[in-house]
Amino acid sequence: MLINNWYVAARAAEIGAKPFKSRMLGLDFMLFRDGSGKINCMSGVCCHRGGALHRGEIKADCIVCPYHGWEFNTSGACTKIPSMGDEISVPKRARIDTYPVQEKMGMVWVFLGDEEESKRPAIPDWYEPFLNAPEWRVVTYDYIYTDVNWARLGENSVDTSHPAFVHKAFGNRLSPKANIVPITDTAFGATVTRERAAPPNSQKSGAMQKILPTDRKTTRVTLEFSMVGITEMLYQEMTSEITQVLFSARTPIDEYNTKSYGFQARNFLMEPEQDAERIKGLFQAIEEDHNIVRFVKPKLTPKSTTEEFLVEADGMELTYRRKVQEWARSRGAIDTDAYEAAAKQQIMVIASPARRADPKGWVHKPVPLQPMTATAAIAAE
Ligand code: FES
Ligand SMILES: [Fe+2]
Numbered sequence: 234m235l236i237n238n239w240y241v242a243a244r245a246a247e248i249g250a251k252p253f254k255s256r257m258l259g260l261d262f263m264l265f266r267d268g269s270g271k272i273n274c275m276s277g278v279c280c281h282r283g284g285a286l287h288r289g290e291i292k293a294d295c296i297v298c299p300y301h302g303w304e305f306n307t308s309g310a311c312t313k314i315p316s317m318g319d320e321i322s323v324p325k326r327a328r329i330d331t332y333p334v335q336e337k338m339g340m341v342w343v344f345l346g347d348e349e350e351s352k353r354p355a356i357p358d359w360y361e362p363f364l365n366a367p368e369w370r371v372v373t374y375d376y377i378y379t380d381v382n383w384a385r386l387g388e389n390s391v392d393t394s395h396p397a398f399v400h401k402a403f404g405n406r407l408s409p410k411a412n413i414v415p416i417t418d419t420a421f422g423a424t425v426t427r428e429r430a431a432p433p434n435s436q437k438s439g440a441m442q443k444i445l446p447t448d449r450k451t452t453r454v455t456l457e458f459s460m461v462g463i464t465e466m467l468y469q470e471m472t473s474e475i476t477q478v479l480f481s482a483r484t485p486i487d488e489y490n491t492k493s494y495g496f497q498a499r500n501f502l503m504e505p506e507q508d509a510e511r512i513k514g515l516f517q518a519i520e521e522d523h524n525i526v527r528f529v530k531p532k533l534t535p536k537s538t539t540e541e542f543l544v545e546a547d548g549m550e551l552t553y554r555r556k557v558q559e560w561a562r563s564r565g566a567i568d569t570d571a572y573e574a575a576a577k578q579q580i581m582v583i584a585s586p587a588r589r590a591d592p593k594g595w596v597h598k599p600v601p602l603q604p605m606t607a608t609a610a611i612a613a614e
Contacts, residue, residue: 234258234383234485235557236583236602237346237564239356239462241482241494244375245339248272252296254287258345258567259487260582260600262332263287267294273307274343275331276582280311280596283580286329305329309587326594330585338364339373340482340494342462346565347589354421354461360480363498369478370503372512373496376519380527383463383485384534384557386493389526390465390481391458391549393427399521401436402514403452403469411546421560422459423552429454431471439510440502445471458553460560475501479515488569489532493519562606571601 242255242264253264254277261277263286275296277286284300291297295304295312304313311327313319333344335356342356363369378386389395397409408430416425428451434442449472458465463483470476481495497515534554535541543551560566572581584599 234488234567234569235460235463235560235564236567236600237344237348237353238460238560239335239342239344239354240484241340241462241492242274242334242343242484243341244373244494245272245336245341248341250291252287252289252291254285255343256486257343257484258583259485259569259572259576261285261287262343263296264334264341264343265291265296267291267307271307272334272336272341273331274334274341275305275307275309276329276585276597278329278580278582278597279303279305280327280329281314303327307331309585326596328595329597330582330588330595332583332585344586345583347584347586348564349586349589357459357461357464357466359457359464359466360478360496360498363478363480363496368500369498370500370505370508371496371498372508372515373494374512374515374519376493376495376516377486378491378493378523378526380489380532381491381523382489382533383483383491384553385526385529385532386483386491386522387458387463387465387553387557388534388550389522390467391423391456391553392547393425393429393454393456393549394546395525396429399525400518401432402438402441402517403432413545413548416548416552418552419457419459421461422457422556423549424455424457425549426453426455428452439514440507441510441514444475444501456549458556460556477501561603565605566603568601568603575601 240257248264248266250266255262262274263277264274266272279286279298281303284298286296289297289299295306297304302315303311306312309329309331311323314323335342337356344353394411396403412427414427416423431449431452434447453470455468465481467479478498481493484492486492580597581600582597
């Protein structure tokens with residue numbers, strides 16, 4: 234799981250004045266909205282004796298741990314230790330990590346890492362033109378892919394040869410041959426545009442079947458992904474007038490479960506009463522993918538490409554793997570095996586920017602990371 238990355242922790246509407254728990258990268262985080270309306274995110278585990286902060290309460294913009302009442306402010310510093318009385322000054326080491334937050338497009342993005350602000354990648358803004366635009370009708374959705382690793386899910390999303398077999402509503406088994414076209418690298422991802430054979434109209438249902446021309450031969454699909462926020466965007470041009478856009482940000486709950494925050498925008502069947510059928514179709518496709526990927530083995534991406542028989546049509550999946558590796562080597566990734574072994578009796582956290590600025594005097598240790606290489610760091614710049 235990649236660190237020094239932005240992840241969606243919640244929908245903005247979920248965060249209020251009460252503590253909210255979000256699990257990301259196998260760790261607990263606690264979020265709340267302070268008196269000024271700003272969302273704060275901090276490690277969810279108290280540095281005293283491991284109390285669960287999301288079960289505490291907010292008092293004057295501080296989180297009060299439910300176990301012994303220690304209070305932490307929005308910078309993570311402990312301001313009160315009731316058992317020691319008011320006369321002592323609280324030691325600096327009584328502090329917890331806090332993380333940068335951005336509220337964007339109704340989602341709460343948290344930066345999980347210690348990188349300074351100027352080096353943090355920008356959150357993808359591909360979806361912004363579709364939101365609040367009169368020519369697009371948008372529906373949002375959240376979905377938990379249980380038993381699915383985030384990178385295995387990403388490979389499925391960028392895989393343009395599976396729809397013919399997995400998705401009856403938009404794949405065509407009669408013409409599964411992939412159109413091999415160049416893939417364009419972007420800073421932290423890649424993009425590709427392909428024509429794929431459209432399914433016969435009889436495979437469509439409901440209102441969609443009525444509006445699509447019966448002689449339609451292809452769908453033009455542009456796919457773009459980025460490791461920033463584990464995001465992807467899919468433009469499906471069914472005809473020159475009928476386009477559907479899918480966006481999602483995938484947050485690893487842990488190595489084996491993934492939460493997707495997404496939306497679908499369409500420029501057809503714009504009436505709100507059409508939403509229910511669109512959402513039904515969307516969830517059908519999501520569940521079709523889920524029922525493939527949760528049974529794929531191994532659960533995690535193989536370390537070597539020779540352990541699977543990859544073909545030319547798998548080019549985007551290979552690019553995806555390369556982008557994961559480049560990020561891991563240059564910006565950091567958790568060493569999950571080492572972390573899981575250590576985590577049985579030890580709380581570990583993602584190092585926050587305050588820790589980089591002042592590395593000594595923290596109770597919880599940072600999670601172990603995979604080896605990073607100087608060459609990869611240079612290549613990524
Ligand atoms: S565990 Fe939080 S105050 Fe004791
Ligand atoms: Fe799919």
